[in-house]
Amino acid sequence: xxxxxxxxxxxxxxxxxxxxxxxxxxxxxxxxxxxxxxxxxxxxxxxxxxxxxxxxxxxxxxxxxxxxxxxxxxxxxxxxxxxxxxxxxxxxxxxxxxxxxxxxxxxxxxxxxxxxxxxxxxxxxxxxxxxxxxxxxxxxxxxxxxxxxxxxxxxxxxxxxxxxxxxxxxxxxxxxxxxxxxxxxxxxxxxxxxxxxxxxxxxxxxxxxxxxxxxxxxxxxxxxxxxxxxxxxxxxxxxxxxxxxxxxxxxxxxxxxxxxxxxxxxxxxxxxxxxxxxxxxxxxxxxxxxxxxxxxxxxxxxxxxxxxxxxxxxxxxxxxxxxxxxxxxxxxxxxxxxxxxxxxxxxxxxxxxxxxxxxxxxxxxxxxxxxxxxxxxxxxxxxxxxxxxxxxxxxxxxxxxxxxxxxxxxxxxxxxxxxxxxxxxxxxxxxxxxxxxxxxxxxxxxxxxxxxxxxxxxxxxxxxxxxxxxxxxxxxxxxxxxxxxxxxxxxxxxxxx
Amino acid sequence: xxxxxxxxxxxxxxxxxxxxxxxxxxxxxxxxxxxxxxxxxxxxxxxxxxxxxxxxxxxxxxxxxxxxxxxxxxxxxxxxxxxxxxxxxxxxxxxxxxxxxxxxxxxxxxxxxxxxxxxxxxxxxxxxxxxxxxxxxxxxxxxxxxxxxxxxxxxxxxxxxxxxxxxxxxxxxxxxxxxxxxxxxxxxxxxxxxxxxxxxxxxxxxxxxxxxxxxxxxxxxxxxxxxxxxxxxxxxxxxxxxxxxxxxxxxxxxxxxxxxxxxxxxxxxxxxxxxxxxxxxxxxxxxxxxxxxxxxxxxxxxxxxxxxxxxxxxxxxxxxxxxxxxxxxxxxxxxxxxxxxxxxxxxxxxxxxxxxxxxxxxxxxxxxxxxxxxxxxxxxxxxxxxxxxxxxxxxxxxxxxxxxxxxxxxxxxxxxxxxxxxxxxxxxxxxxxxxxxxxxxxxxxxxxxxxxxxxxxxxxxxxxxxxxxxxxxxxxxxxxxxxxxxxxxxxxxxxxx
Numbered sequence: 001x002x003x004x005x006x007x008x009x010x011x012x013x014x015x016x017x018x019x020x021x022x023x024x025x026x027x028x029x030x031x032x033x034x035x036x037x038x039x040x041x042x043x044x045x046x047x048x049x050x051x052x053x054x055x056x057x058x059x060x061x062x063x064x065x066x067x068x069x070x071x072x073x074x075x076x077x078x079x080x081x082x083x084x085x086x087x088x089x090x091x092x093x094x095x096x097x098x099x100x101x102x103x104x105x106x107x108x109x110x111x112x113x114x115x116x117x118x119x120x121x122x123x124x125x126x127x128x129x130x131x132x133x134x135x136x137x138x139x140x141x142x143x144x145x146x147x148x149x150x151x152x153x154x155x156x157x158x159x160x161x162x163x164x165x166x167x168x169x170x171x172x173x174x175x176x177x178x179x180x181x182x183x184x185x186x187x188x189x190x191x192x193x194x195x196x197x198x199x200x201x202x203x204x205x206x207x208x209x210x211x212x213x214x215x216x217x218x219x220x221x222x223x224x225x226x227x228x229x230x231x232x233x234x235x236x237x238x239x240x241x242x243x244x245x246x247x248x249x250x251x252x253x254x255x256x257x258x259x260x261x262x263x264x265x266x267x268x269x270x271x272x273x274x275x276x277x278x279x280x281x282x283x284x285x286x287x288x289x290x291x292x293x294x295x296x297x298x299x300x301x302x303x304x305x306x307x308x309x310x311x312x313x314x315x316x317x318x319x320x321x322x323x324x325x326x327x328x329x330x331x332x333x334x335x336x337x338x339x340x341x342x343x344x345x346x347x348x349x350x351x352x353x354x355x356x357x358x359x360x361x362x363x364x365x366x367x368x369x370x371x372x373x374x375x376x377x378x379x380x381x382x383x384x385x386x387x388x389x390x391x392x393x394x395x396x397x398x399x400x401x402x403x404x405x406x407x408x409x410x411x412x413x414x415x416x417x418x419x420x421x422x423x424x425x426x427x428x429x430x431x432x433x434x435x436x437x438x439x440x441x442x443x444x445x446x447x448x449x450x451x452x453x454x455x456x457x458x459x460x461x462x463x464x465x466x467x468x469x470x471x472x473x474x475x476x477x478x479x480x481x482x483x484x485x486x487x488x489x490x491x492x493x494x495x496x497x
Numbered sequence: 498x499x500x501x502x503x504x505x506x507x508x509x510x511x512x513x514x515x516x517x518x519x520x521x522x523x524x525x526x527x528x529x530x531x532x533x534x535x536x537x538x539x540x541x542x543x544x545x546x547x548x549x550x551x552x553x554x555x556x557x558x559x560x561x562x563x564x565x566x567x568x569x570x571x572x573x574x575x576x577x578x579x580x581x582x583x584x585x586x587x588x589x590x591x592x593x594x595x596x597x598x599x600x601x602x603x604x605x606x607x608x609x610x611x612x613x614x615x616x617x618x619x620x621x622x623x624x625x626x627x628x629x630x631x632x633x634x635x636x637x638x639x640x641x642x643x644x645x646x647x648x649x650x651x652x653x654x655x656x657x658x659x660x661x662x663x664x665x666x667x668x669x670x671x672x673x674x675x676x677x678x679x680x681x682x683x684x685x686x687x688x689x690x691x692x693x694x695x696x697x698x699x700x701x702x703x704x705x706x707x708x709x710x711x712x713x714x715x716x717x718x719x720x721x722x723x724x725x726x727x728x729x730x731x732x733x734x735x736x737x738x739x740x741x742x743x744x745x746x747x748x749x750x751x752x753x754x755x756x757x758x759x760x761x762x763x764x765x766x767x768x769x770x771x772x773x774x775x776x777x778x779x780x781x782x783x784x785x786x787x788x789x790x791x792x793x794x795x796x797x798x799x800x801x802x803x804x805x806x807x808x809x810x811x812x813x814x815x816x817x818x819x820x821x822x823x824x825x826x827x828x829x830x831x832x833x834x835x836x837x838x839x840x841x842x843x844x845x846x847x848x849x850x851x852x853x854x855x856x857x858x859x860x861x862x863x864x865x866x867x868x869x870x871x872x873x874x875x876x877x878x879x880x881x882x883x884x885x886x887x888x889x890x891x892x893x894x895x896x897x898x899x900x901x902x903x904x905x906x907x908x909x910x911x912x913x914x915x916x917x918x919x920x921x922x923x924x925x926x927x928x929x930x931x932x933x934x935x936x937x938x939x940x941x942x943x944x945x946x947x948x949x950x951x952x953x954x955x956x957x958x959x960x961x962x963x964x965x966x967x968x969x970x971x972x973x974x975x976x977x978x979x980x981x982x983x984x985x986x987x988x989x990x991x992x993x994x
Binding site: 025028032054057058061062065066067070071073078079080102104169170173285288289292296314317318321322323324325326327330331333335338339340364430433 | 529551564568793811815818821823828836927
């Protein structure tokens with residue numbers, strides 16, 4: 001496919017002088033329009049060594065308003081990055097709404113350098129294609145513009161440029177042993193590049209192959225492409241009707257909606273205090289031991305707590321962590337997103353908090369807010385919560401592929417028990433702060449929540465990240481069940497590791 | 498000094514039962530009050546191995562609302578951390594207003610472990626005392642509560658605990674070779690601990706020595722101390738009159754205020770286009786070479802641009818970066834702080850963006866906003882901008898001690914030139930976005946700004962971080978002067994490195 005690229009393409013000085021200054025102005029305007037409309041833009045530069053990535057990026061940064069972009073030079077992952085799923089660092093680098101992020105090399109390193117140098121297994125770099133597609137689709141669905149460039153030169157041209165660079169001391173360092181090794185493997189690289197483009201040239205994030213032999217041609221094509229891509233998104237947004245945000249209506253009664261998984265639970269399951277104390281002590285000791293074994297085996301773990309208000313999440317988490325070494329775990333409480341979090345795809349903030357290998361992160365509420373409160377209250381559009389199931393499953397599968405243990409709890413209580421707990425909180429001075437008007441309001445939407453919960457449990461319980469429902473009318477029972485579930489999951493992961 | 502600590506201190510079970518549950522409630526209340534009042538709290542746990550740091554931290558986290566605290570276990574710095582001044586990672590860990598940050602070991606590692614293990618030079622760990630004092634004072638001045646605990650046990654007790662821990666497989670890993678080496682050097686450690694406490698036991702951030710032999714005693718004392726410290730800050734804030742924020746009045750005319758350093762500048766200095774092109778090319782080539790040499794020598798550089806509106810900062814920065822490799826530098830544009838930045842000490846966001854060794858960070862506006870716009874417009878209190886000179890000098894000295902090259906530019910134009918540029922911007926369609934009502938308003942405060950600028954230049958030009966004033970009526974002249982100044986500074990740093 002790349003053999004058909006016409007590498008002799010050139011622009012006359014005259015044509016260039018007529019075109020390029022206007023493009024520079026245009027790009028500046030484009031950036032300001034993107035900023036005003038809150039469009040984030042990801043620009044990826046991949047290409048042969050010495051194809052001119054650095055030069056073109058520099059040229060772009062001359063034109064762009066520095067308040068609105070950031071350049072990310074990507075080289076081998078750092079120690080901290082290697083302790084996370086490989087996509088983690090790219091999630092962390094996402095620009096906020098209205099900003100540009102320019103990548104000098106990118107997540108494609110996985111299927112190029114890392115593949116060819118053999119630093120990842122074949123299974124891993126093949127998996128990467130899926131993960132890349134998921135990443136790019138999740139972002140473009142959220143309104144991010146992704147522009148990807150492959151800067152193409154042929155082997156002869158590369159050699160010529162290497163020799164040129166080697167002549168001057170100021171540039172000679174750019175051509176090291178590594179670059180010459182790459183050069184010798186040009187054909188092997190070519191094969192990888194072609195496969196990469198075939199696998200990841202999607203409608204939402206297409207590749208642009210740039211005939212990079214001549215600087216003038218390269219510059220005009222890159223500038224043009226960016227302007228068109230950003231403009232297309234601006235046009236799309238302008239043409240779109242304003243998003244409809246409405247709360248979920250009360251579900252229509254129907255015999256097909258009765259007897260859900262929640263109705264089938266035996267909420268009378270309970271445990272006596274004495275029995276509880278004994279079992280708690282045993283399982284906490286087990287967890288303490290496992291925390292250390294997990295650390296030694298470098299296995300990360302994610303534990304998610306979701307549940308009805310007053311379902312007992314907080315108390316349950318406290319029992320889970322009581323015996324643990326604080327250096328090995330972290331509790332991440334999740335509230336409504338702040339301004340910085342809102343200006344990125346909604347999973348961004350959860351990626352950021354994912355544990356490094358050997359550590360445990362406990363989420364007190366989580367990304368499931370999207371398909372629970374946000375759906376019920378109409379804080380996001382129908383499209384957004386509907387595609388969230390898939391996005392969540394993809395994220396969890398990526399974590400699981402990295403070896404992460406995932407345990408998810410839903411704490412279920414019945415309406416009467418909730419009422420009793422709300423009233424108890426209201427009547428006890430030391431606990432009053434725990435109950436707010438919002439809790440009472442949520443309670444009125446019990447039916448809507450029930451529907452949302454059942455959908456969530458059904459659509460996101462997977463082999464790699466199953467839900468465990470805790471019958472939580474008896475707190476003691478729910479705690480022991482939770483702690484044992486965690487212990488079992490950790491134990492089995494440590495054994496496999 | 499520590500030999501006088503009574504390590505036999507104990508609490509009866511009965512006294513403990515009467516006291517501790519109330520303290521737990523109290524701490525919960527305290528945390529909610531701190532949250533409501535926006536008080537950030539730093540809690541530091543230092544102490545002998547096996548003195549019970551982990552246990553007490555775990556106990557604290559059981560009581561605190563997880564939405565309001567974070568535990569920071571501190572061990573040896575990572576690679577990324579070693580490429581920054583050593584305090585950088587602690588600046589990054591600052592809690593936002595209303596939150597707790599709990600440190601399991603801390604910045605005191607520098608004068609304890611690192612000192613004793615000899616991983617830093619004597620000069621470095623002695624310097625650290627100053628830096629620690631500066632850090633803690635800067636934070637407490639900004640309303641942060643700092644509570645520091647030294648958990649004390651004697652050598653015999655430590656040995657007993659090590660033996661105990663070694664008995665059970667679940668805890669044996671806690672006592673490794675390192676811990677036994679520490680144990681053997683107990684006396685050497687003791688000397689370091691005493692010196693540390695003497696040097697850093699300040700009124701704003703005092704040490705609390707905890708007799709840590711008995712768990713009950715330890716717990717009660719730690720809880721009590723935290724509650725009192727937070728309460729004291731809450732009381733202080735409640736008693737304080739509301740802060741007065743008022744814009745700076747127009748300075749009174751006085752012969753002592755005439756002929757400032759700004760009046761003595763020769764703003765007619767200029768350069769012809771042809772000469773400029775030639776010199777620009779030469780200095781850009783030099784800069785390109787130096788960027789690489791800086792990288793090889795692992796020297797970081799900070800370049801600050803401040804100047805009048807329309808002074809030409811943007812164009813100057815573009816010429817500086819045009820020839821550079823984008824992997825080696827970053828331009829950080831500085832605007833008003835966002836909500837997350839406002840909730841921390843004002844230098845926090847600048848620390849976060851400091852370059853790693855071998856890299857260049859160019860600040861387009863900077864921390865000097867505190868003593869310029871914030872002072873003139875009354876965005877901060879008089880106390881705040883008055884102490885900022887010292888805080889800024891301290892920060893820059895810490896950077897310089899780490900080997901950072903610091904270049905600071907003030908771009909000066911006269912009032913007529915500014916007016917001409919404002920009008921030109923207004924009249925040219927492509928540049929209209931560059932001029933706002935705010936620019937016109939600022940212009941009316943020319944005299945106030947002049948006073949603020951002269952104060953700033955005088956108080957913060959230091960041997961390690963001198964200001965360079967650019968006569969900027971002629972943009973070409975200012976650019977060449979700036980680029981040469983940077984090149985000279987980098988060159989001299991590379992030579993010394």
